[in-house]
Amino acid sequence: RLGDHDFVMGAGEAAEFDCQIPHWFGAAGSGNVEVLSLFGKSGERIHLRTGRR
Template identity: 85%
Template sequence: MRTHPGHEWLYVLRGRLRVRLGDQDFVMGAGEAAEFDCRTPHWSGAAGRGGVEVLSLFGRQGERIHLRTPRR
């Protein structure tokens, strides 16, 4: 899990997104949104075997996006 200054807004376009935020662990579905302070340790990725498509926006201090790509 990572931390950095700023705020993040997530919106799930397709699939299911697993989100770990501090000591919380939950799954979001298409059409659901979340907002959080990026100073809270966080991680997100596809839930299950299918892919996920997410729109992610960062506040002024969140320009340093962290990306996850499939390992080959």
């Protein structure tokens, strides 16, 4: 799930997305799921977004 959208991916497929969008990873059925997450240089720093005060 990415935001309001559901995606079912098969073995060997990859996804890239803005991690600020609410997301969830899990099995689409009763089987197991394996997730490999890779982070680039921009992921090494904390990114804070705040509204105006």
